[in-house]
Each structure stands twice: as C-alpha cells, then as structure tokens.
Amino acid sequence: MYKIAVLPGDGTGPEVVREGLKVLDAVCEKQGIKYEKVDYDLGGERYKKTKEILPQSVLDELRTVDSIFLGAIGHPDVKPGILEKGLLLKLRFSLEQYINLRPVKLYPGVWTPIKDKKPEDIDFVVIRENNEGLYVGEGEFIDKDTPNEVAIQVSRNSRAGVDRCLKYAFEYTQRRNRDKTLTLVGKTNVLTYAFDLWERAFHEMGKDYPDVKRDYAHVDATCMWMIKNPEWFDVLVTDNMFGDIITDLAAMIQGGMGIAAGGNINPEGVSMFEPIGGSAPKYTNQNVINPLAAICAGGMMLDTLGETEAANMIEKAVMDVTANKLKSLSAGKMGYSTTEVGDLVVKALK
Numbered sequence: 018m019y020k021i022a023v024l025p026g027d028g029t030g031p032e033v034v035r036e037g038l039k040v041l042d043a044v045c046e047k048q049g050i051k052y053e054k055v056d057y058d059l060g061g062e063r064y065k066k067t068k069e070i071l072p073q074s075v076l077d078e079l080r081t082v083d084s085i086f087l088g089a090i091g092h093p094d095v096k097p098g099i100l101e102k103g104l105l106l107k108l109r110f111s112l113e114q115y116i117n118l119r120p121v122k123l124y125p126g127v128w129t130p131i132k133d134k135k136p137e138d139i140d141f142v143v144i145r146e147n148n149e150g151l152y153v154g155e156g157e158f159i160d161k162d163t164p165n166e167v168a169i170q171v172s173r174n175s176r177a178g179v180d181r182c183l184k185y186a187f188e189y190t191q192r193r194n195r196d197k198t199l200t201l202v203g204k205t206n207v208l209t210y211a212f213d214l215w216e217r218a219f220h221e222m223g224k225d226y227p228d229v230k231r232d233y234a235h236v237d238a239t240c241m242w243m244i245k246n247p248e249w250f251d252v253l254v255t256d257n258m259f260g261d262i263i264t265d266l267a268a269m270i271q272g273g274m275g276i277a278a279g280g281n282i283n284p285e286g287v288s289m290f291e292p293i294g295g296s297a298p299k300y301t302n303q304n305v306i307n308p309l310a311a312i313c314a315g316g317m318m319l320d321t322l323g324e325t326e327a328a329n330m331i332e333k334a335v336m337d338v339t340a341n342k343l344k345s346l347s348a349g350k351m352g353y354s355t356t357e358v359g360d361l362v363v364k365a366l367k
C-alpha cells in the first residue's frame with residue numbers, strides 16, 4: 018500500500034491533478050496496486066488566507082510518504098518568487114530531491130515545431146542537478162540602490178553534490194540501454210571553476226561505467242543541436258540553471274507544456290512528480306487545459322516506485338490518445354475538454 022501526498026496547488030493544478038489521479042486509479046485497479054491519497058492545500062490560496070507557505074508539520078509529514086504528486090505552484094496575486102522559493106524549491110531542497118528528471122519524447126501524432134523530425138528523432142532524457150548551482154540563493158548586493166551597485170549570485174557546486182547526480186546519470190544511461198551515451202552539458206570555456214569540477218568528476222566516475230560513452234557539449238551549442246539534430250542525444254546531465262533553461266526548450270520540441278512531465282527525485286528518499294507547465298491561471302476552471310503532462314507525471318511516479326508495467330501502460334495509453342484522438346496539445350484546441358482527455362486515456366489503458 019503506497020501513501021501518496023497530493024498537492025494540487027494553484028490555477029489549473031487541481032484540474033490536471035484530478036485527471037492524473039483518475040488515470041492512476043484506473044491503472045492501479047488493473048494492476049492490483051493499492052495506494053492511499055493524502056491531500057494538502059498548499060499554494061497561493063492558503064498563503065493568501067493564512068500567510069503559511071509550507072508549515073514545518075506538513076514538511077515532516079511529507080517525509081513519511083512514498084511519493085508526492087504535485088499540480089502547479091504560482092498565483093497571480095502572489096509576488097513571483099514567494100511560492101516558488103518557499104514551496105517548490107523548499108520541497109526540492111528539504112527532501113534532497115537532487116535529481117530533476119525530464120524525459121523528452123515526441124509522441125506519435127504530436128506536432129513539433131522542428132520541420133521533418135519524427136518520434137524516432139526526438140527521444141532523450143535530461144538529468145538536471147536539482148539542489149545546488151545558482152539555485153542555492155547565495156549572494157549579496159553591494160552598494161544597493163546606488164550607481165555603483167553590484168549584485169552577486171553564487172553558483173555552488175560541491176563535489177559530493179555533483180558526484181551523486183552523475184552517479185544517477187550514469188546508472189540511468191545504463192538502464193535506459195539505448196545509445197548508452199551520456200552527454201555532460203556545461204560551459205567549460207567560461208565557467209572555469211564550476212564546470213572544471215563537473216568535467217573532472219564526470220570523467221573520473223565514467224571509468225566505473227566503461228559501457229557508457231561519454232560526450233561533452235557546451236550549453237549554447239546544446240540548444241543549437243537540440244533544434245538541428247535532436248536525434249544525437251540519449252541522456253544529458255547538467256547543472257541546475259542550465260537544466261532549467263534547456264528543459265523548456267526541450268519541452269517545446271516534444272509538443273509543448275501540455276505534455277512535459279518532470280520528476281524531482283531523491284533516489285534514497287521521497288520524490289515528487291509534476292507537470293512542468295505551471296499554473297496557467299488564465300485557463301483556471303475552464304476545463305480546457307491539457308492534463309497529459311500530469312498524467313505522464315503519474316506514470317513517472319509509478320516507474321520510480323518500481324511499478325514499471327503500470328507506468329508503461331500509462332505511456333502507451335497516452336501515445337494512443339495523441340496518435341488517434343487529440344487535434345492539438347494546446348489548451349482549448351485539443352478537440353476535447355480536460356476531463357474528456359482523462360477519460361480517453363483511461364479507455365486506452367490496456
């Protein structure tokens with residue numbers, strides 16, 4: 018019996034989470050998997066009412082669950098940064114979810130802005146370090162609000178933090194068993210401290226994985242190749258900030274935010290799965306938002322829990338729906354409502 022914490026969050030989060038759970042319920046029923054849900058009303062509304070973002074008691078409870086299913090964080094009435102840092106990043110850091118896992122796969126029938134690329138060309142995974150780098154929030158202002166002002170933002174890269182991320186990446190590449198190529202994405206020509214460490218750690222650890230080919234690409238060139246030759250990539254590993262940027266680019270080539278799911282993973286602890294599209298406030302309660310990203314996030318959750326068959330079942334059903342039903346992945350243009358898309362996926366489960 019798994020215990021799943023559900024954090025629907027803000028905006029369209031609750032609507033897509035509802036469909037994600039609908040599909041989870043159906044697949045677990047078919048596979049004989051049992052789970053109980055615990056709901057948490059964290060997010061912008063609760064913050065507006067109580068000024069609470071993430072009470073310590075809730076954080077303590079979240080440490081005891083098997084997994085967390087998250088909708089979206091971000092509220093139009095709350096200053097940007099408060100919920101993102103106080104809730105999303107706080108969870109990632111406190112629960113040591115040091116991996117941000119982002120599969121990038123063009124499903125059949127899905128439109129990609131890259132001309133002539135097909136599902137077999139766009140199928141790679143980005144592994145983003147999720148606890149360090151520029152996201153640690155270290156820095157200072159010097160002479161703030163004067164013409165001489167200087168703002169410093171530190172990128173912290175610990176050897177231990179980089180090593181644990183690389184270990185996951187090498188093992189993931191082995192397990193994925195495709196081209197068995199792991200590409201380190203960095204900027205060794207300019208960031209000569211941070212990526213010097215990453216590069217040394219990468220090649221040292223790589224010796225323990227002789228079957229995994231090691232490749233390196235600068236982050237700017239990676240953006241170029243991702244558009245020109247996405248078929249070159251198998252698994253990419255990079256730091257927090259670069260990973261944030263290239264995964265939005267990657268999401269667009271797989272058909273957009275309607276389908277992009279991510280996992281915040283602590284391989285030894287509690288992981289959290291989310292559609293990466295955000296709360297999309299203007300579509301709230303219209304039953305038009307695409308729930309496939311949340312449904313895929315549910316699939317990733319099952320996969321990480323070790324329920325591979327159930328996870329594959331979800332992915333196949335989603336592929337069936339993109340190939341045969343949806344007109345588009347964009348909100349309001351799918352040809353179906355949010356709830357209908359959830360129903361279609363349930364019906365396609367085999």
Ligand code: IPM
Nearest residue numbers: 101102105106261264279293
């Ligand atoms: C993401 C998001 C977050 C990030 C924001 C909302 C803090 O963009 O999950 O990629 O920057 O990590």
Ligand code: MN
Nearest residue numbers: 261262264265
């Ligand atoms: Mn992002």
